[in-house]
Amino acid sequence: MEYYKRTSTEEKVSIPNFISFHYFEYVREFEGIEESHNFWEMVYIDYGKVKVVSDGQEYYVSSGEGFLHAPNELHNILSAGDFASTFIISFDCGCEKLADVQSRVLKFNSRESKIIKQIYRSGQEVFEGPYDIFDQQKLKLKEDAPYGGMQEIKVMMEELLLLLIRNACAGGSVPEKYPDEAQASERIIVDKVIGIILDSVYEKVTLDSICSQLSFSKSYILKIFKKRMGCSVMEYYNQMKIKEAKRLISEDKYTYTQIARLLHFSSVHHFSSSFKQITNMTPSGYQKSIKNRSVI
Numbered sequence: 685m686e687y688y689k690r691t692s693t694e695e696k697v698s699i700p701n702f703i704s705f706h707y708f709e710y711v712r713e714f715e716g717i718e719e720s721h722n723f724w725e726m727v728y729i730d731y732g733k734v735k736v737v738s739d740g741q742e743y744y745v746s747s748g749e750g751f752l753h754a755p756n757e758l759h760n761i762l763s764a765g766d767f768a769s770t771f772i773i774s775f776d777c778g779c780e781k782l783a784d785v786q787s788r789v790l791k792f793n794s795r796e797s798k799i800i801k802q803i804y805r806s807g808q809e810v811f812e813g814p815y816d817i818f819d820q821q822k823l824k825l826k827e828d829a830p831y832g833g834m835q836e837i838k839v840m841m842e843e844l845l846l847l848l849i850r851n852a853c854a855g856g857s858v859p860e861k862y863p864d865e866a867q868a869s870e871r872i873i874v875d876k877v878i879g880i881i882l883d884s885v886y887e888k889v890t891l892d893s894i895c896s897q898l899s900f901s902k903s904y905i906l907k908i909f910k911k912r913m914g915c916s917v918m919e920y921y922n923q924m925k926i927k928e929a930k931r932l933i934s935e936d937k938y939t940y941t942q943i944a945r946l947l948h949f950s951s952v953h954h955f956s957s958s959f960k961q962i963t964n965m966t967p968s969g970y971q972k973s974i975k976n977r978s979v980i
Contacts, residue, residue: 696779696781696846697777697779697781697782697842697845697846697849698777698778698779698842699775699776699777699838699841699842700776700777701723701775701776702773702774702775702823702834702837702838703721703723703774703775703776703823704725704772704773704774704820704823705772705773705807705811705815705820705823706770706771706772706773706815706816706817706818706820707730707769707770707771707772707804707815707816708761708769708770708772708816709767709768709769709816709930709934709974710732710734710761710763710767710768710769710770711763711766711767711934711974712763712765712766712767712934712935713763714762714763715760715762715763716760716761716762717760717818718737718758718759718760719758719759719760720756720757720758720759721755721756721774722755722756723755723774723775723776724752724753724754724755724774724775724776724777724782725752725753725759725772725773725774726750726751726752726753726772726773726774726775726800726841727745727750727751727752727753727761727770727771727772728749728750728770728771728772728792728800729745729746729747729748729749729750729768729769729770730747730769730770730771731747731767731768731769731927732746732747732764732765732766732767732768732769732931733745733746733747733764733765733768734761734762734763734764734768734770735761735762735763735764736751736759736760736761737759737760737761737762738751738753738757738758738759738787739757739758739759739787740758741787743788743789744764744789745789748791748792748797749789749790749791749792750789750790750792750796750800750848751787751788751789751790752782752785752786752787752788752790752848753786753787754782754783754786754787757786757787766931766934766935767930767931767934767935769927769930771800771803771804773803773807773841775841777845779845779849781849782845782849784849784852784853785845785848785849785851785852790848790851791851794871794912795847796844796847796848798912799840799843799844799847800844801914802840803837803840803841803844806833806836806837806840807837809826809829809830809833810825810826810829810830810833810834810837811823811824811825811826811829812824812825812826870908870911870912871912873898873900873905873908873909874908874909874912874913876897876898877894877898877905877909877917878920880894880897881894881917881920881921881924882924884921885924885925885928885947886928886946886947886948887948888948889921891906891917891918894917894921905917922958922962923962925947925949925958926958926959926962926963928947929943929947929955929959929967930963930970932946932947933967933970933971933974934974936971940952940955940956940967940968943955943967955967
């Protein structure tokens with residue numbers, strides 16, 4: 685007789701297929717193409733604000749928020765400002781509880797935001813680009829994709845959906861919980877650093893000046909920021925500057941020299957090299973790509 689008894693696992697949320705993987709940037713007055721399809725679509729706003737239309741209802745969705753479109757739901761995305769960027773991933777799923785989180789603005793706390801951003805990073809390693817082609821009929825896997833990369837994305841996406849369903853069952857966004865006061869303190873410090881950075885995009889800021897506004901050592905701030913955000917403080921600061929540069933370029937009102945000056949780069953050459961390092965495109969190449977896009 686067998687002594688050990690097995691406990692079967694459960695699959696409340698299971699994703700058997702992915703359909704598309706997109707990252708779009710929307711300029712002023714952008715209007716998407718109204719569509720419906722027989723699979724789920726998750727929209728996450730990475731930067732700015734958009735207007736989501738879902739079966740005739742309008743919702744404004746801002747940076748750090750998401751929206752889940754149900755199968756066969758008529759939907760569209762429109763610009764709600766000067767510039768916005770979104771990550772969109774679509775998939776099949778038979779979980780009936782997804783009805784609890786569809787067609788509503790979803791608040792992503794730090795845990796959910798971290799998961800969705802990791803899904804995008806992992807997707808870049810697994811799926812061939814470009815990611816801004818609207819009519820993406822089939823995903824193509826990279827030849828050098830990491831072992832089990834698709835399964836990793838599947839597991840993370842299922843975890844994200846489980847968290848969103850739990851939040852909905854609890855009556856909305858669940859307050860963040862930490863196992864101890866130290867982790868709660870770390871989250872507060874990181875949020876303060878991000879706040880300083882977002883308020884200083886049009887200024888010249890150093891790591892010392894950021895740390896001087898907080899009552900903690902530079903080494904401690906560097907350590908916890910890297911742990912929670914996956915990049916250094918100054919890398920994040922430069923990423924926010926380039927996101928703002930993209931918005932300014934999309935307005936087509938400033939020269940690259942003026943943008944470099946507005947964002948306090950030391951020179952237009954420094955601006956161009958930083959832009960290319962982060963986006964893999966030159967500012968002029970990015971501007972041409974905006975003008976050549978037929979959909980976004």
